[in-house]
Amino acid sequence: MTRPRRVRFRRVSVFLAAVILLSAAPAFPSGFQINTHGARAMGMGLAFAAVADDPSAIFFNPAGLGWQKHFEAEIGSSFITKVEGEFEGANPYPGLGREEKEHKSTYTLPTFYGVAPLTSEINFGLGIFEQYGLAFRWDNAEVFTGSDATTPVSPSSFSGRFVSQNAVIQSVDINPVFSFQPIPAFAFAVGADVRFSKVQLERNSAVINPFTNSVVDVAHIKLNSDLTDNHGWGWNAGILIRPVPQFSIGAAYRSKIKIDYEGTAKFDQRFTGNAQLDGIVASQLPKGEHPVQTAIDFPESVNLGAAIGLPAQWTVSLEGDWTKWERFKSLDIVFPDLTGRDLHRQQNWENSWAYRVGVEKKWSLWALRFGYYRDNTPQPVSNAGPILADNDRDAYTIGVGYNTPRWGVEISDLYLKFKKLDATRESQDNFFGTYKEAANIFAFSLRMSF
Amino acid sequence: MKRAMLRAVSAAAVLALAAAVPAAAQPNFSKYVALGDSYGAGFGAGCLVARHQAFSGPNILARQLGLDFQQPTISDPGIPTCNALLSLVPSVSFGPISGKTGVPTNALLARPYDNLSVPGFKIADVSDTTSGGLADVVLRGKGSALNQALSLNPTFITMTIVGNDILTAPGAGFLLDGVTATPLALFTAKYNAVAAALKANGRTGVFLGTGDVQQLPLLTAIKPVVTDATGTPVLVGGQPIPLLGPGNAKYPCPGGAPACPLPAGTLVTLGANAPQAALGGKSLLGVGFGIPCAVAPTLPQCGKPLPDGSFTPPATVNVGVLLYPDEVQAIDDRIKAMNDVIKAAAAANGFTYFDTYGFGRDHGTTGFDFGGIHISRDFVTGGFFSFGDAVHLSNIGYTIFVDALIQFVNSAYGTSVPRPDVSSALFTPDVPAPGTTGILPVDTSLYFTEDSWRAFFEEFTPPDPSFKIVLPASADPETIDRAPVVRVPPRRREP
Secondary structure, eight states: OHHHHHHHHHHHHHHHHHHSOOOOOOSOSSTTBOOOOOHHHHHTTTOOTTTOOSTTHHHHOGGGGGGOOSOEEEEEEEEEEEEEEEEEEOTTTTOTTOEEEBOOOEEEEEEEEEEEEOSSSEEEEEEEEOOBOEEEEBTTOSOOOOSSTTOOOOTTSOTTTTTOSEEEEEEEEEEEEEEEEEETTEEEEEEEEEEEEEEEEEEEEEEEETTTTEEEEEEEEEEEEOGGGOEEEEEEEEEEEEEETTEEEEEEEEOOEEEEEEEEEEEEEOOOSOHHHHHHHHHHSOOSEEEEEEEEEEOOEEEEEEEEEEGGGEEEEEEEEEEOGGGOOEEEEBOTTOSSOOEEEEOOOOOEEEEEEEEEEEETTEEEEEEEEEEOOOSOGGGOBTTBOOOOEEEEEEEEEEEOSSEEEEEEEEEEEEOOEEESSOOTTSOOEEEEEEEEEEEEEEEEEO | OHHHHHHHHHHHHHHHHHHHSOOOOOOOOSSEEEEESHHHHTOBTTBBOHHHHTTOHHHHHHHHHTOOOOOOOBOTTTBTTOEEEEESSSSOEEEESOSSOOOBSSTTOSSOOSEEEOTTOOHHHHHHOOOSTHHHHHHTTSOOHHHHHHHTOOSEEEEEOOSTTTTHHHHHTOOOBTTTBOOHHHHHHHHHHHHHHHOOTTOEEEEEOOOOGGGSHHHHSBOSBOBOTTSOBOEETTEEOBOEEOBOSSSBOGGGOSOEEOOTTOEEOGGGGOOBGGGTTBOTTTTTTTSOTTTOTTSTTTTOOOOBOEEETTTEEEOOSEEOHHHHHHHHHHHHHHHHHHHHHHHHTTOEEEOHHHHHHHHTTTOEEETTEEEBOOTTTSBSBOTTOSSSBOHHHHHHHHHHHHHHHHHHHOOOOOOOOHHHHHSSOOOOOTTOOOOOSOOOOOSSOHHHHHHHHHHSOOSSTTSEEEOSOOSSTTOSSSOOEEOOOOGGGOO
């Protein structure tokens, strides 16, 4: 009974791959939630739940589809670039003066939205986006193997490699929604959300070399799951009230989605140069690929916003977003056919709020936007580590748009500055230090109306 | 509103309470001197050597305080000659790294060393001993450790006398005052006298308590049940098979049988696994002592009990390899009593007390994790203890230990002494300096050698050094009754 369904999902995923270039995103929004899925919204600091007047409303508040009376399609993408990602170590580990750098590259997050009016009151929308993603990768993450038992580990090797060298969560949400506008001043919407996701974790394993009483790398462990085999279901809803054209309030909700992952684990030996030790490690290291299981409870979220139109075509939008991150209590990685290798990492995240404000000024077909938001981290300081180090952050945005009734183009940019994360006194990994991070996100979108 | 008021009142009460608790006097770290034993000296792998002394607790603490701190450093291959792991396969073997010994490299220092810790020292030695063994290297004929320490006019002192007054007991398998342990009354008198001598206005420091010997590989490496070659307990009907012992007064063998299963809670010392010349190079377990014949009928001594320790007057210590639960309890009670003495002496003389026993209990089974690196007390592979050493710490172990001590100092005194860099110990190979080794032919013994066993009693001598130490082996392997007598010289008194 399950086999046909799996085949169907594989076809869907092939379709997705053809439509968008899937890539993981660094954990720049709160936790590993990503909201930069509309260039116009991003220009307004993502305070868009009460605006929601373009196809990206499917993501921000699907009730906004109620006011969209044409077939419309919007494609876009945001490009996230880490501009700062540094770690300075502290005692007792990895030690004062130890510096590490997060891997810097640009991550692409494509989006697609389509809106189809079915009746004068009912619209259908389809959105494809990545609401949750993580790519926390470190430079010099791979290890120096050494040539003999007395060779110290290369100082260029990442000191947190025994916790995590590379942590990746990728996801694709396919979000069909229906909106209903019973009266001109009010609309609501309900949708389904199927999320495909994969996780990947890499780290090294250490032992004490008993010939030197010092630490050596003996294995590289890579856990990987397949995107098409792991998915979960949820739903979303929204309401938008616009009693007069100059004022609106909106609320959007996305449910939790739990995904049980099944993947494979591979153990590659790293040789120390000591034949006796290497022989013993080889005899104990699992051979080939082994099944591995984990699960993530992606949290539900609520967005509450209000927008007011002012004279001279100014619009001001305010929003508060709440995410129930307390669902992320632990990361449990289970090896069903291996004993003693399960990993249980307490997360104990806390619910978080983000506060957003956006401003838009229009001149005929042109629009200029500014925004700011403060996003509070759900991650306790003690939980920060090589697998993910998150902190409160401030974002400053600017955007420009040109829109005709038939098409429109939007570009925007967001600069994200993290508060310096001081984990010099508490770390559940006993990996002490400070993290400094900043990122820039550029986004564009093209809208066609039919 | 009520809740908010309640919170405010509670917070105020906590603050008031905190203010009411008298904080320990703010220490003056300008002149730090360490008294102690092998743990204070940085002894490990059977030797005192500079590459271990660099990681001694006092040296790390002084480094974190930014002090000039002089130690009696010794070059490779150490005094006595250091041991190292020689092979993992076909068997785990340790041996000396050279046929030579090292030499003192800081002997010309005109003043006393800042680290006056002497391996083997009991509390009485701190004030009474001036020479002999490694005391000659550390004290250099300049008087007792106590007097030299006082001559430096220290403002901050640590005293790391953490085990020599009791460790002979678990090593020999029985607790007997004056034979395998310092009598508590004598310990009390000596500790109080030393503590009183250290008392001075403006001087403070930390007295470290005696550790929990049940956390040492000496008592944890051998399980009290039959195991296979990998150390995994052999199960019959899902149950492990206890090793056999002779019973004792509290746990006699039923019907006067010569051997019976060890009761739960019995500890077996590493001596049971030490190959002995008298047993043809095999260990007690290796020839079948303690193993039921139903499990291993081909072993020549199967069905016979592992030996318990005893004392034969006037001066013979018959070393055993068992600590029955009542003996474990007696030793534990003694350690707690000794720690009560140390705690009281600290409080009475302006010092604070560090709970070494609690530190061991808290981390003994869980170990330590740093950035995904796990350090445990496991013998050979755990990293916390040094090469083939059943008692002393590795460079990693000493660094972790002093990290806990520094956190304690900061908590007790409200100071902010920086924690040490454990990574320097984790990633620095503990290997001899180039050109200082000359490893002798490999002693293919398993784990704990007869030499290691004897060296243990050289380090942890009975209160009366004239006592004879008798290891439980015989020229006639059919019986352990006629064990050879080994007179152990007090090595620490012979440089």
